[in-house]
Every structure is written in C-alpha cells, then in structure tokens.
Amino acid sequence: MTDFLWADPEPERGYDVVVIGAGGHGLATAYYLARNHGITNVAVLERGWLAGGNMARNTTIIRSNYLWDASAAIYEHSLKLWEGLSDELDYDILFSQRGVLNLAHSLPDVREGIRRVNANRLNGVDAEWLTPAEVKKLVPIINTSQELRYPVMGATFQPRAGIAKHDYVAWAYARAAHRLGVHLIQNCEVTGFLRDGDRVRGVVTSRGTIEADRVALCAAGHTSVLASELGFRLPLASHPLQALVSELLEQVLDTVVMSNAIHVYVSQAHKGELVMGAGVDAYNGYGQRGSFHVIESQMAAAVELFPIFARAHVLRTWAGIVDVSPDASPVLGLTPVENVFVNCGWGTGGFKATPGAGWVYADTIAHGRPHPLAAPFALDRFTTGALVDEHGAAAVAH
Amino acid sequence: MLSVPCPWCGPRDETEFKYGGQAHVAYPSDPAALSDAEWASYLFLRDNPKGWFAERWFHSAGCRRWFDVVRHTVTYEFAPGVTP
Ligand SMILES: Cc1cc2nc3c(=O)[nH]c(=O)nc-3n(C[C@H](O)[C@H](O)[C@H](O)COP(=O)(O)OP(=O)(O)OC[C@H]3O[C@@H](n4cnc5c(N)ncnc54)[C@H](O)[C@@H]3O)c2cc1C
Ligand SMILES: [Zn+2]
Numbered sequence: 001m002t003d004f005l006w007a008d009p010e011p012e013r014g015y016d017v018v019v020i021g022a023g024g025h026g027l028a029t030a031y032y033l034a035r036n037h038g039i040t041n042v043a044v045l046e047r048g049w050l051a052g053g054n055m056a057r058n059t060t061i062i063r064s065n066y067l068w069d070a071s072a073a074i075y076e077h078s079l080k081l082w083e084g085l086s087d088e089l090d091y092d093i094l095f096s097q098r099g100v101l102n103l104a105h106s107l108p109d110v111r112e113g114i115r116r117v118n119a120n121r122l123n124g125v126d127a128e129w130l131t132p133a134e135v136k137k138l139v140p141i142i143n144t145s146q147e148l149r150y151p152v153m154g155a156t157f158q159p160r161a162g163i164a165k166h167d168y169v170a171w172a173y174a175r176a177a178h179r180l181g182v183h184l185i186q187n188c189e190v191t192g193f194l195r196d197g198d199r200v201r202g203v204v205t206s207r208g209t210i211e212a213d214r215v216a217l218c219a220a221g222h223t224s225v226l227a228s229e230l231g232f233r234l235p236l237a238s239h240p241l242q243a244l245v246s247e248l249l250e251q252v253l254d255t256v257v258m259s260n261a262i263h264v265y266v267s268q269a270h271k272g273e274l275v276m277g278a279g280v281d282a283y284n285g286y287g288q289r290g291s292f293h294v295i296e297s298q299m300a301a302a303v304e305l306f307p308i309f310a311r312a313h314v315l316r317t318w319a320g321i322v323d324v325s326p327d328a329s330p331v332l333g334l335t336p337v338e339n340v341f342v343n344c345g346w347g348t349g350g351f352k353a354t355p356g357a358g359w360v361y362a363d364t365i366a367h368g369r370p371h372p373l374a375a376p377f378a379l380d381r382f383t384t385g386a387l388v389d390e391h392g393a394a395a396v397a398h
Numbered sequence: 399m400l401s402v403p404c405p406w407c408g409p410r411d412e413t414e415f416k417y418g419g420q421a422h423v424a425y426p427s428d429p430a431a432l433s434d435a436e437w438a439s440y441l442f443l444r445d446n447p448k449g450w451f452a453e454r455w456f457h458s459a460g461c462r463r464w465f466d467v468v469r470h471t472v473t474y475e476f477a478p479g480v481t482p
Binding site for chain 2: 291
C-alpha cells in the first residue's frame with residue numbers, strides 16, 4: 001500500500017476552526033494552531049488541490065531585510081523559524097541560506113540601500129553593504145561594467161537569506177498538521193457563509209455546509225471574493241504575477257540576485273534551472289496568466305546583468321494570483337465579523353513569511369486578539385494612516 | 399499581450415497603455431467633510447471582483463487619452479461597447 005503524507009477525510013459536521021485555503025499560510029496556520037495552542041479540531045478547506053496556488057508558483061526567495069521595524073520583526077521571526085524548520089517538521093525542505101543581493105543602480109538606490117542596511121542592523125537583521133567589486137567577487141558572472149545603462153553601483157547583502165523547496169514546505173506542514181489531527185479537505189470550495197448577526201456559524205462549500213466556531217481566511221489572491229461574501233471590503237487588488245525557469249544548467253549562480261530598478265530577480269535551483277521573476281502584470285486579473293511582454297522585459301534585464309544567460313532557453317512560464325495591498329504589507333488580524341480572521345495582502349512576497357505568518361496568525365485566532373507582531377498589520381491602519389509602507393520606502397517586494 | 403480597444407485609435411497592443419484601475423471613482427466633492435473611514439475608503443478601497451470589471455486605461459503611447467472599458471478579470475476579454 002502507498003504511504004500517503006496526509007489523509008483525505010470527508011468533512012465533519014463542524015470544527016473549532018475552519019481555515020480557508022491550503023496554501024503555505026493555511027497549512028502553517030493549522031499546524032501552529034495544533035502545535036502551539038492544542039487546537040486540533042481544525043479543517044483546512046481547499047478549492048483545488050493542496051498547495052496548488054501561489055505556493056506552487058513562487059520563486060521561493062526568503063529574506064528579512066525589510067526597512068520598517070514592524071516588517072523586520074515579523075519577517076525575521078519567520079526567518080528564525082525557517083532556520084529550524086527541517087528539524088521541526090522532520091522533512092528536508094532544502095532550505096539553503098545562500099544569501100540575497102539587492103542591487104543598486106542609481107544614487108537613490110545606493111542611499112536607500114545603505115539606509116536599509118543600517119535599519120536592518122538596528123533591528124538585529126544581518127545586513128551588509130557591498131561595493132561593485134565586492135559584488136563581482138561574490139557573483140563572478142554578474143556584469144559590473146560601468147558602461148551599462150544602469151550599472152551596478154553596489155548592493156545590500158543578507159547572508160542568512162536564501163531559498164527553499166516550496167512543494168516540500170507545503171507537504172511537510174501538511175504531514176505534520178495531519179499527524180496532529182488536522183483535517184485537510186481538498187476539492188472543497190467555500191462559496192458562502194452561514195451568518196448569525198455579527199458572527200458566522202459556518203461556511204457553505206461545494207461539499208456541503210460545515211459549521212465553525214472560528215473562520216480563518218487564508219485565500220491569498222481570492223481573499224477579496226470571500227470578503228465580499230462576508231460584506232466587507234479589503235484594500236487589495238489581485239494581479240497576475242509571472243515567473244519562468246530555464247532548462248537545467250551547470251551550477252553558475254549560488255547567490256540570489258535581485259534588481260528592483262531594472263527589475264529581475266534570479267536564483268539557480270538545486271536541480272540547475274534558473275528561476276526568474278519580476279513585477280506583477282499591471283491589470284487586475286484572476287486568470288493565472290499574464291502578458292508576454294512582462295516576461296520579455298525581465299529576460300532583457302537578466303541578459304543585461306548576466307551576459308552568459310543569453311543562450312539559455314526558457315523552459316516554462318506561468319503565473320499566480322497575488323493580493324497586493326496599497327503599502328505592500330500584509331493585512332493580518334481581526335475583521336468586522338467577530339469570529340472571522342484575515343491573513344492576506346502578502347502580495348508578491350509571502351512565501352518567506354509562511355512559518356512566521358502561520359505562527360502569528362494561529363496565535364491571533366487562538367486568543368481572539370492580534371499577536372504583538374501582527375498588531376501593526378491590522379486592517380485599521382488604512383483608516384489611521386499608520387501604513388507600513390514598504391513600497392514607498394524601499395521599493396522592494398518578493 | 400492584451401489587445402486594448404482604444405475608443406479613438408481602435409485595438410492596440412497593451413504595451414502602448416498604462417492601467418488606471420477601477421473606473422468611476424470620483425474625487426470627493428468636499429474632502430474635508432469626510433470621516434477618516436470615508437477618506438480611507440476613497441483612498442484605499444477598490445472593487446476587486448472575479449468577473450466583469452469597469453476599469454480605466456490611458457493610451458500613453460498613442461492618443462494620450464483616458465477611457466473606460468469593461469473587462470473580465472478571469473478571461474481578460476473586453477466587453478463590446480467602449481465608452482470614452
Ligand atoms: C510567480 C510568483 C513568484 C513569487 N515569488 C515569491 C518569492 O520569491 N518569495 C516570496 O516570499 N513570495 C513569493 N511569491 C508570493 C507567495 O507565493 C505568496 O505570497 C504566498 O504563497 C501566499 O500564501 P499561500 O501560500 O497561502 O497562497 P496560496 O498558495 O495561493 O494559497 C491560497 C489557497 O486558497 C485557495 N482558495 C482560494 N479561494 C478559496 C475558496 N473560496 N475556498 C477554498 N479554497 C480557496 C486557493 O486555491 C489556494 O490554494 C510569489 C508569488 C508568485 C505568484
Ligand atoms: Zn488611443
């Protein structure tokens with residue numbers, strides 16, 4: 001008999017907590033609800049197959065070198081969990097701390113980078129500023145010629161940053177949650193809610209109604225659709241975000257390189273394919289596909305920076321649906337509906353937050369109040385004006 | 399790539415355009431009279447439907463005019479009948 005990593009149970013009549021969406025965040029949330037809070041009567045409902053959304057489609061960059069204190073705190077919490085995750089889940093998730101470079105191509109980039117390095121250090125996040133010569137030494141295939149239209153003028157470097165194998169992360173959390181008694185229910189789309197005044201009593205799904213004491217939204221690009229069923233609006237726009245891989249190549253790149261200015265980022269996966277991405281397609285879209293010119297412009301940037309990539313072939317391109325918030329920071333916490341919680345807005349950069357967001361969200365759900373690391377990311381920041389503006393300040397995503 | 403129907407120039411490549419988000423979001427006539435929540439809603443809250451969506455485009459590399467279209471956010475098709 002085949003050994004399955006998790007079971008495929010029929011939904012029960014009700015659960016203490018129903019988590020909507022079995023991406024990385026939903027699975028991690030369920031795991032930490034059980035592990036940290038002893039709440040095991042939990043179901044994770046997934047409209048498709050487990051972790052087939054953004055979790056299967058992201059480029060797996062993990063880092064914590066964000067500018068603002070609130071972001072540094074939650075992403076660094078997450079990075080610390082990544083550092084112990086293979087042991088914790090008893091599954092080698094291929095977490096590789098190969099370091100991430102964020103290149104600077106203009107004087108404003110340089111100033112922003114140095115400022116961010118200093119901010120990171122004050123927050124206990126490892127960060128260094130590298131000169132073009134130091135960049136070249138670390139990544140010899142990078143073109144640091146000052147003749148380029150946008151030459152490399154330096155870079156921030158976070159040595160503890162890196163990548164992991166996204167599928168293994170999802171499967172590891174799924175297995176661990178299943179072992180603690182969590183039900184993972186696939187092909188189960190939530191289409192509505194059973195209301196009871198300011199609360200919900202449960203969810204309406206493609207597999208019948210399921211009662212719930214608490215409901216936790218974890219639907220990434222589809223969160224607005226669920227919120228509109230619940231009668232509130234969220235400051236989100238869902239966009240296609242594309243990525244691509246090359247054919248398998250010899251190992252030529254052992255650092256993650258990101259350039260926000262000419263806009264491409266690239267790493268080389270364990271098997272050898274170059275993994276690249278850039279920004280979202282401009283228009284709102286739920287189609288899990290984007291426009292080819294977006295791929296073309298990130299390839300142009302990649303070839304400019306890495307001339308030896310010119311002859312590599314693109315093997316595959318694809319897209320996910322990312323939920324982008326106005327300040328490029330997540331929304332994590334309570335909602336206008338008393339027993340419904342929200343975790344969304346991670347946009348182009350939530351893979352790295354998987355363990356941290358799951359941890360903090362589980363605590364928020366268990367106690368019915370924001371975890372201290374979640375408090376700055378409450379929905380009401382858009383009314384108070386206390387934005388966590390990672391877009392404006394650092395122009396760094398992913 | 400999308401083929402965007404400009405009401406003045408006809409269908410043209412998406413790369414000639416800038417995207418403007420949800421259509422028909424008027425600037426408040428008396429901003430100072432709004433509560434914080436109303437102002438937040440004007441600034442930050444936009445519809446994000448899975449389905450038909452009225453949105454704005456700017457033909458930046460063409461006639462340089464704004465216009466509204468209705469587009470489906472899953473199939474990406476444009477509804478006929480573009481309104482300036
Ligand atoms: C191309 C691309 C590259 C990226 N690169 C990076 C990167 O390098 N680093 C990084 O940190 N982040 C990156 N991201 C972002 C990251 O993937 C997301 O922020 C993160 O995966 C979101 O959390 P999740 O895993 O829970 O989302 P998802 O995996 O999308 O999970 C949401 C789940 O909810 C389900 N769902 C939706 N509606 C319903 C419903 N009504 N009922 C039941 N289930 C429902 C969906 O089917 C889906 O499985 C990238 C994203 C993309 C698309
Ligand atoms: Zn025109």
